[in-house]
Amino acid sequence: MTTANGTARPGEDMATDEAEHPGENMANGTEHPGDDTAANGTECRPLLETRKLSVDFGGLHALDGLDFVVHEGEIVSVIGPNGAGKTTLFNAITATVELSAGDILFEGASLLGLDPNRVTTRGIARTFQNVRLFANMTVLENVMVSQHCRTHQHAFGALFYTPAFRREEAEIRERAEKVLSFFGSRLVGYRFDQPAFTLSYANRRRLEIARAMATQPKLILLDEPVAGMNPVESAELTGMIGRLRDEWGFAIVVIEHDMEVVREVSDRVVVLDHGVKIAEGDYADVSNDPRVIEAYLGQGAAAS
């Protein structure tokens, strides 16, 4: 395990990266409030905040009074052994499971009682652990359809082929192509019109991220983005996660088992076990925390 000799790169490195490209956020046209100074320290307000978040499945406390904070422009990794409640946390944030207690605030407003699509409209997008693309739609269509909540043309415009409709269709397409071109040449050109199921596994993962990006979120939740990728692909995607924040200005929460990726990417690491946060901090701190080692390797390992 890589946790043993954690030569962690401190989160500030990332922050200075961000500071070097202050204009990028604007240039990319993603609508973000201009006032934020990104992950530049402690003064910035939390983008997402869960308060005493609990999710129960019958008698099982999947999440148990979890306080979890994500700041703007921050990359947070959520790690923990299987069944720790990581994906449940994502599901709770995106309103796909019901909360038993607690509250979720996004930009200061509660997400309680919202439908999943409203949560996405507020600016939270996610990917799925087991890639869930619209397999029979083309690559381009996958990314076009996820702009649904940012566009407005309805049946009327479509039926009468109004100028507004045509303009919006062109914009949707253009934006989709731009998002896909983020991944280099992998998802562009002739791939545009290929059904998603023809893609390789790594490309499916990429397309899923593209689809999340196209919803124009402020926060992206990535559920094991490099699972099943080979080391080269995994390293490439790791770099991309950084670029997602630096160039597109998204705050990102990553669930990941690959510690290499976690170390490279995170400003902050949150460790869950049995629905409870057992550690939090930068990678070096967390990887040396005895409780974390215990959770991963069992009590004996922690003692020795």
Place this chain on the structure above:
Amino acid sequence: MTATFPPETGAADGSAETLMAPSRPVLAQDWRRLVRMGAVGAVAQIFIALSNMPVRLDERAVVKPILSLGYLTLLIVPFAAGNRAGHQIKREGMPVYAAGTHEVAGGTACGALAGGGLSLLAVLLANFDLREPLVNWSPMLAELLAFGNATWFAVVVWLLIGAAVGAVGGALRVLGPRTRRAVVTMALTVAGTAVLEPLVVDLAEGMRLEALTDWLYARRGGVNWTGALVLAAVSGVVAVVGRGRVRQAREHIATLEGAKRTRTNLGLILLTAAVLVILPLFAGKLTNELLANVGLFVLLALGLNVVVGLAGILDLGYVAFFAVGSYSAAVLTAATSPRINPEMPWLVALIVVVIITGLVGLFIGAPVIRMRGDYLAIVTLGFGEIIRLIFLSDWLSGWFGGSQGITKIPGAGIFGLTSVAGTDPRRVFYLVLAFCAIAIYVSWRLERSRLGRAWMAVREDETVAEAMGINTVNVKLLAFVVGAVLGSFSGAIFSAKVGSVFPNSFLILVSIVILVVVIFGGMGSIVGVIAGSAVLIGVLGGPKQPGLLAEFSEFKLLIYGALLIWMMLARPEGLIPSVRRSRELHQQEMAQDAWLRGEVEDDDSNGGGQAAPAT
């Protein structure tokens, strides 16, 4: 999945397949398989015979003195069995034997076994009386099977006929692809011309070509000997000459891109439209009636296609909207409507009808849409019945006339120019055509819009669609309403055409028939849905409407069922599938194809790599 007809010489795909092993010896048959297939054939034969189809259809001649439609139904199974017996499973690395006497012999045996089913039946008919449970266990059937002779004759003759027809089926495997094509075309042309006799006669009358049909058809139905021969010769020549041309043209169109493609498509659409506008002028009452009926079902099927094909909501109660459309149009236009009778002009009423049906769609949809999959289908089924029972109920008979329905509905007046009623099917057809055009336009535009994409996403994976910011409830509800409104058009025209509405015109069967049309034609495909209606409603007939094969009306549902089963097995994506639907069903093959193409590094000139059809 490209079916290729490799020419015998200089095969293009120079694979192991061209190295054909010699044909197998005659007696080296897979007897178990033959017996199994023969037995299945025999059971099918008995079933067909006892369905009474042969007896009922015996009156209708196909080729005048020698073959009636009734006997034709009995020849199909041995033929199919014989042909199937000659089927070789081709696998890489396995030798492919040249077809020869082995196939003919196998076909003969298999066909004889299938025919033997009828021999057995003849014996049983002579010795037992099972009329009580089996209504069609009749002397007529015995007589038909024995050609009016003794039972032993029937036994022998059906074994012989089965063997002969099976041999023909097997022999078809021996023929080269070109000859086979010609033979099949010839047979289908003769049979088709005979079966479509009413239509051909009707059209010929309209075009003043009675002389031709008088010559072609015998006086009391069926094609003449001479007519059959000439037809066969002509179609054979056409098949040989036109071989591959159609496919070439289609492939050519498929490779076109951009403006050229658009222009070709537009041309094709205009051509079809022109034919559809001009054709009725030359057609008689029968054809126009038929076309109008097909049109009504095209409208319904297009509406259901939006719901099922695009949004993926399995609606088994679609007839509800047809009923609401019909009834509201009837109430609004008829003077005899029991409670309220505003006697609106039809077009004005139509606006109200659309609003009412839209609201009913919302009302039914709102609770239904929150369910998924099977539960949703069952609930829609319930709502379909509820609507019919509401119209039937005594409680509301003061409004809708209960089982008496509403009668004397005036036709549809169009701006005072013409009035459309059932007495003039041609006008009904034009009216239907106009609304079909609207429905086609609506489905086509919506499919290629933000809304259409959202429907697709919902169909693919509802949970993810919602997580991607699509308000699935609204989107699905809208599909429901669009479907309802399209269905109401059909209903409004239906009531004006028929002149009366009764609750029993809106049985659950109608829902099922529409669904079958959509599935048969190809879910999500506009052209497919139209083709499906033309084949099922036009040829076989709707739930109450007679089709071209009026004789078949009794067996309509049987044939529907058989067709549907065959379709699901052989071509689950439907007659003319939408691209997406066939993708869904052939994911693996297509993924492989794409992978292979990727190997070639042939990034955007994929079309160029296709092997040109060998000339």
